[in-house]
Amino acid sequence: MTAGKGSIVKAGEAMGFKQLFDDDSSTYTYLLWDPSTKDAIIVDPVDIQVDRDLKEIESLGLNLVYGVNTHAHADHITGTGLLKTKIDGFQSVISDASGAKADIKIGPGDKIVFGSRSISVRATPGHTEGCLSYVADDESFVLTGDTLLIQGCGRTDFQGGSAEKLYNSVHSQLFTLPDETIVYPAHDYKGRTSAKLGDEKKTNPRLGEGKTESDFVEIMKNLNLSYPKKIDVAVPANMRCGVPDVE
């Protein structure tokens, strides 16, 4: 008989982590990997940055398994479709609740495993119905997509958005994590790359200490945001995980 496959992950051993930025849409893309096996995932890749991403992957020696989207984005086209054409066996992943096409559909409580590391899935609807957040296996960080942004949150006025749902998602699914957990959002428009969750619990001007659900609904109602410039192209494309329509 021959032994199976396993490993010991030592306490405090950090997951491989790299944050990348797309200037055009202010989108953060994340590479996460098992430092021992180099099995990796990419979260929220942007189509026009796929060449950069592939160079990073190669220089880090990563074996990419999945391209995971936090939701069907309205402001850029996901890179997962393009990555599928570059990496044999690479699969796209999105929430079942998004209604989008992908190789694998996931939901709350599922775990995405790469090598001996993983992220677990929390349903955080509100910006869109299918929004997910991803918690690192050691709770050291959470990828919040467009649900919780640094000192802000995603808009809730289109694509099945709901201010009530977003408020409840943040309070029941994100603010219940430890204060030390680092928030990595899908966007930032002011150059901030991360925040401590404890600080957002206290000082997020829309969702922090003292803000009730009805305060939040009122704030979101009065934002008067303009229509996203890429939504009419990006949303239909992202419902197919970034794969262009074949005529």
Place this chain on the structure above:
Amino acid sequence: MTAGKGSIVKAGEAMGFKQLFDDDSSTYTYLLWDPSTKDAIIVDPVDIQVDRDLKEIESLGLNLVYGVNTHAHADHITGTGLLKTKIDGFQSVISDASGAKADIKIGPGDKIVFGSRSISVRATPGHTEGCLSYVADDESFVLTGDTLLIQGCGRTDFQGGSAEKLYNSVHSQLFTLPDETIVYPAHDYKGRTSAKLGDEKKTNPRLGEGKTESDFVEIMKNLNLSYPKKIDVAVPANMRCGVPDVE
């Protein structure tokens, strides 16, 4: 480029689990595995039951990775040394704090990964200084070794035992798990195979509701237990993970 290795563990997907009993020492041995890859570990195997264990492993189609001990037992000889001679690449695992020999030494916060599933390690000294408990990745169960037994606990009067430490281990490391978590101990002398942790929190006659640390110390002081019949053979053997001394 080719994709790496990963998988999706769906919410609620149970780990493979089999409990086995050694009549002679009233010891429970556990087989745990990833249902998709069949990568598996064995916890607290008993030397005289290794043939039975190997038959189980074969009939379940498991690929055993590690033989994990909760501590250096005083009442039976571990089967990990014998299993090493039967399975190529199989490795023995025990706590660093036990002072015992093994291929891999682990400590609190470490994770033992097999396929895409894992158990996490909690330090629960008291029965011995090196006792560990193992929590399933979904917190559905905990292997408590000789720390917490059903309606009881391990003795604390030899091998570096300490009633104070055991009390604190149970309260800080085990009773903090959800009420629904199932307790699987290393022994039972009355045919009970498991208990709900919530019931032990309430009704364990030594450690449950209303029992203070000084109550517990007093109870343990007055047990008047006899000297374990196998301790002089078992402990030295188990300090070498069950591998006999070569003359």
